[in-house]
Amino acid sequence: MPDITSIAVPVARKYRKYALPxxxxxxxxxxxxxxxGLLYSGRPAYFQAYTPLNLLLTNALLFAFHRRWNSKFVIFALIVFAIGFFSEVIGVHTGLIFGSYSYGATLGTKVWDVPLLIGLNWLMLVYTTGHISNLARLPKLLKAILGAALMVLLDYFIEPVATRFDFWRWQGEIPVSNFIGWFWVALLLQIYFQLTEMFKQNRLSYVVYLVQLVFFIGLFVHL
Known part of the structure; x- marks a missing residue:
C-alpha cells in the first residue's frame, strides 16, 4: 500500500500555484x-446578515497564507486582537478615544456591547497595512506611521457605510476625534508590528486591503 504522504505532498506542490489566484x-x-446585494438587490438587510461570514472568510483566507505559525505570531495576534477590542470597549462605554457611538446588530455576537469580530477586524487591518508599509524603504517608525495612515484612510470610507448598514451608529455627526483616536491606536499597534520578529511575508495581505478599500469606496460613493 503506497504511503499517503508520498502521494499528497507532490499533489499539493503541483496545485500550490493556483492557491493565490x-x-x-x-x-x-x-x-x-x-x-x-447591499446596493441593488432590494434586500440589503438580507445581505447585511452575511457581513460576519464575509469577515470570517476574509480572515480565514488571509491567515491561511501566513507561514510560520509560531509563538511569536500567536502572541502578536492575541495582543492586537485584545488591544483593538478593549479600545472599542472603552470607547463605547466612556466616549473616550473615538467619540460617542454604539454598535448595531450587523457584526454579530457582542461582549461588553462590542462585537467580538471587531477585535479580529483590528488584527486584519494592522496585519495587512503593516505588510504594505513594509514595501517602503523607510525606518520602522515611518513605516508604522504609514501603516496607521492606511488604516485611517480605509476607516474614512468605512464610517458612513457603517452607519448606513447598522455596523455602528454615532451620536450626531462622525467626529474628527474618531479618526484621531483611530490613528493613535493604529500607530501603537503598527509600532508593535514593526518591532515583533514574526515572519512578515503574506502574498494575500496586499489584496485583502485593496479589495476592502475598493469595496468601501464603492459603497461610499453610492450612499
Whole structure:
C-alpha cells in the first residue's frame, strides 16, 4: 500500500500555484456579491446578515497564507486582537478615544456591547497595512506611521457605510476625534508590528486591503 504522504505532498506542490489566484477570486466574488446585494438587490438587510461570514472568510483566507505559525505570531495576534477590542470597549462605554457611538446588530455576537469580530477586524487591518508599509524603504517608525495612515484612510470610507448598514451608529455627526483616536491606536499597534520578529511575508495581505478599500469606496460613493 503506497504511503499517503508520498502521494499528497507532490499533489499539493503541483496545485500550490493556483492557491493565490483562487483566494483572490473568492475575495472578489464575495465582496462583489455583497456590494451588489447591499446596493441593488432590494434586500440589503438580507445581505447585511452575511457581513460576519464575509469577515470570517476574509480572515480565514488571509491567515491561511501566513507561514510560520509560531509563538511569536500567536502572541502578536492575541495582543492586537485584545488591544483593538478593549479600545472599542472603552470607547463605547466612556466616549473616550473615538467619540460617542454604539454598535448595531450587523457584526454579530457582542461582549461588553462590542462585537467580538471587531477585535479580529483590528488584527486584519494592522496585519495587512503593516505588510504594505513594509514595501517602503523607510525606518520602522515611518513605516508604522504609514501603516496607521492606511488604516485611517480605509476607516474614512468605512464610517458612513457603517452607519448606513447598522455596523455602528454615532451620536450626531462622525467626529474628527474618531479618526484621531483611530490613528493613535493604529500607530501603537503598527509600532508593535514593526518591532515583533514574526515572519512578515503574506502574498494575500496586499489584496485583502485593496479589495476592502475598493469595496468601501464603492459603497461610499453610492450612499
Amino acid at each position: 483562487l483566494a483572490i477570486g473568492i475575495l472578489v466574488l464575495f465582496h462583489g456579491v455583497g456590494f451588489w
